[in-house]
Every structure is written in C-alpha cells, then in structure tokens.
Amino acid sequence: MVNFNGELFSAESDILTSANRGLKYGDALFETLRCVKGDLFFWEDHYFRLMASMRMLRMEIPMTFTLEFLEAEIKKTISGNQWDDEAVRVRITIFRNDGGLYAPLTNDISYLIEVGAMVSPFYLIQDDGYEVELFKDYYVNKDMLSTLKTTNKILNVVASVYAQENGYANCLLVNTDKNVVEAINGNLFLIKGNTVKTPPLGDGCLNGIIRKKIMEIVESMEGFQMLEESVSPFELQKADELFITNSIIGIQPISKYRKKQFVNTVSKGLVGKLNAKARMAQTS
Known part of the structure; x- marks a missing residue:
C-alpha cells in the first residue's frame, strides 16, 4: 500500500x-x-x-x-x-x-x-569488499540546488550504470572544481590519523542528515578533529579510512579505491555511536 x-x-x-x-x-x-x-x-x-x-x-x-x-x-x-x-x-x-x-x-x-x-532495526557495518572509483564524465554543480534531495538525479543514475558496467560497488562524484563531493547515494568522509574530513556544502554535496549526525558525534569525541573542507582526489589514497553515510545504511566503509586498501576501525566505533544517537532521539 x-x-x-x-x-x-x-x-x-x-x-x-x-x-x-x-x-x-x-x-x-x-x-x-x-x-x-x-x-x-x-x-x-x-x-x-x-x-x-x-x-x-x-x-x-x-x-x-x-x-x-x-x-x-x-x-x-x-x-x-x-x-x-x-x-x-x-x-x-x-x-x-x-x-x-x-x-x-x-x-x-x-x-x-x-x-x-528492512532486515535490521539497527545500523550495521558491512565488512564485505566495497570498491569505488571516481566518476568524471559529468560534474556536480557548486550551488545550493545540488545540496537538495530532488528527483533530478540523472548524474547519479549514469554514475550507477558506470559502476555496474565496471564492477564497482559505488562511485565518487566530483564537482566543477574537480574536488570530490560525495558518493552516488550518500555523503563521503575521509579519516587520516585523528582527523575526520568531509566536503563542505559549498562544494555541492547533499545536505545529509546522517552527515550532520556524524559530524556532531566526531566533534564530541576526545582526540579527534572534525574538518569540513574540500577533498582533492589526491587525498583519497593517502587516507586511512573512507566511508559513505546515508539515512538507510548509516555508515558504509569503503574497502578499496584503486590500489589502496582501507581499514574500518574508526567507522566501526562510529556506527555504535550513531545507533545510540538514534535511540536517544527516539526517546527524547
């Protein structure tokens, strides 16, 4: 119904x-x-x-x-x-x-x-292999319309077809400045040491709800720094962890980008905190 x-x-x-x-x-x-x-x-x-x-x-x-x-x-x-x-x-x-x-x-x-x-009532970490690649045929515009969840998602559709054709689990989208903006179906986070970084809304990424929650969680964690800054493609292979967020999967770790293999140590801890934050929101 x-x-x-x-x-x-x-x-x-x-x-x-x-x-x-x-x-x-x-x-x-x-x-x-x-x-x-x-x-x-x-x-x-x-x-x-x-x-x-x-x-x-x-x-x-x-x-x-x-x-x-x-x-x-x-x-x-x-x-x-x-x-x-x-x-x-x-x-x-x-x-x-x-x-x-x-x-x-x-x-x-x-x-x-x-x-x-859905299968699970909670956000779960998927440990299966999850390889991504850049999609560079078309670009995300750096404007406020790109931050909205409109049904005008033809770029995401074409990127999904590209991922299917080439055996990737997902693609990372770039904007007109050639900076990495987001994944096909969610926001992107990069972890290097104790720094967690995500592209700013000004770069054209979706104004994601789970993006906002993860930023709040990281900002409350002792010993970690949360940065909202542009992400160059060159930074991806230097990262310790990459993960994608959206309201359905919660956190999806990326296991491979080109020749780089990533761990998911921090993201595993974050998904527990995200579940706790969701439970708190329900009871408040």
Missing part, C-alpha cells in the same frame, strides 16, 4: 498521470528515513530539511503540513502494510501539481509515501 495525499492505494494503482511534474521536469523532492516499531529515526531533522527545501523551490507548503501530520501519515502507511512492529524504509516524495511547461500552473503540491520492510 502507498499513501497518496492521505489515501491508501495498492502499490500497483494508477495514481500519477502523464502530466506529473516530477516525471516531466524533475520538479519534486524526496526524503528517505528509517522507522523501527513506530519510531522515525531523526524525524525532526528530515522534516525541517524537507520544509526548507520546499521553500527554496518555491513550493506552497499546506497549512496542514505539520511535523505531527506527516508523522501520522507515515505511520498510517506503515500500518496499512501491517509493518507496525518491523524495521521499515520510508520514502516521502513531494511534487508540484500537474500543469504548465517549465513554468507551473500552480505551486500547490501533492505527496506520495512509500514503505518497504
């Missing part, structure tokens, strides 16, 4: 029309998050990022679109799929209503909530 504007439909239902602006122009935003037994991981952060993104895209935010309203709609969708006691992946898509060409006929919006069952 999916939730379209508050009503539950079969996932096979013909809900969207050929005039859908998300389909035609990528005129849409989305959020993905975890829900475990009715507790939405970092829900306030996701909600406020969504509201800020809608304002930036000049979408009309309905008066009913409160934190509590959307949370209730998510839980209604989960209940409709009988997954109340499960770990669930949630995706909320917001799109401007049908009509117009590039210029819309209206700034009013519709929403679609989809859910799917």
Whole structure:
C-alpha cells in the first residue's frame, strides 16, 4: 500500500498521470528515513530539511503540513502494510501539481509515501569488499540546488550504470572544481590519523542528515578533529579510512579505491555511536 495525499492505494494503482511534474521536469523532492516499531529515526531533522527545501523551490507548503501530520501519515502507511512492529524504509516524495511547461500552473503540491520492510532495526557495518572509483564524465554543480534531495538525479543514475558496467560497488562524484563531493547515494568522509574530513556544502554535496549526525558525534569525541573542507582526489589514497553515510545504511566503509586498501576501525566505533544517537532521539 502507498499513501497518496492521505489515501491508501495498492502499490500497483494508477495514481500519477502523464502530466506529473516530477516525471516531466524533475520538479519534486524526496526524503528517505528509517522507522523501527513506530519510531522515525531523526524525524525532526528530515522534516525541517524537507520544509526548507520546499521553500527554496518555491513550493506552497499546506497549512496542514505539520511535523505531527506527516508523522501520522507515515505511520498510517506503515500500518496499512501491517509493518507496525518491523524495521521499515520510508520514502516521502513531494511534487508540484500537474500543469504548465517549465513554468507551473500552480505551486500547490501533492505527496506520495512509500514503505518497504528492512532486515535490521539497527545500523550495521558491512565488512564485505566495497570498491569505488571516481566518476568524471559529468560534474556536480557548486550551488545550493545540488545540496537538495530532488528527483533530478540523472548524474547519479549514469554514475550507477558506470559502476555496474565496471564492477564497482559505488562511485565518487566530483564537482566543477574537480574536488570530490560525495558518493552516488550518500555523503563521503575521509579519516587520516585523528582527523575526520568531509566536503563542505559549498562544494555541492547533499545536505545529509546522517552527515550532520556524524559530524556532531566526531566533534564530541576526545582526540579527534572534525574538518569540513574540500577533498582533492589526491587525498583519497593517502587516507586511512573512507566511508559513505546515508539515512538507510548509516555508515558504509569503503574497502578499496584503486590500489589502496582501507581499514574500518574508526567507522566501526562510529556506527555504535550513531545507533545510540538514534535511540536517544527516539526517546527524547
């Protein structure tokens, strides 16, 4: 079952029309998050990022679109799929209503909530081999639009095809300054000694929720320094660890980039702290 504007439909239902602006122009935003037994991981952060993104895209935010309203709609969708006691992946898509060409006929919006069952209720470290490569055919723009979770992800799609064709688990994307920005599906962190580094939003990386949480965790750890600075491709092979973050996997260590093999010592410790932070957010 999916939730379209508050009503539950079969996932096979013909809900969207050929005039859908998300389909035609990528005129849409989305959020993905975890829900475990009715507790939405970092829900306030996701909600406020969504509201800020809608304002930036000049979408009309309905008066009913409160934190509590959307949370209730998510839980209604989960209940409709009988997954109340499960770990669930949630995706909320917001799109401007049908009509117009590039210029819309209206700034009013519709929403679609989809859910799917997950294996684990907690973030886990995957120790399997995870090799990445740079994707340099196209570049991420250094602007605020690049920091939003819009449905305009054709660069990520083409990079994913490149990764599949060449046997890589993921690719790292670069911006117009040729600095490393992020992975296909999440933010990038680099560890060298006791320094943890991630690209700044000004370089065009996604304004990730787990990115923010990992930065908070590192800043609270004695003996570690958190830097938000541009990452040159030359730094990658000099790093001790590389890892990717997003709201579904949590932390994904990178095991290999070109000839360099990486450990995951610090990232293993961070995933425990991330799980603890998620539990604290649920009980607060």
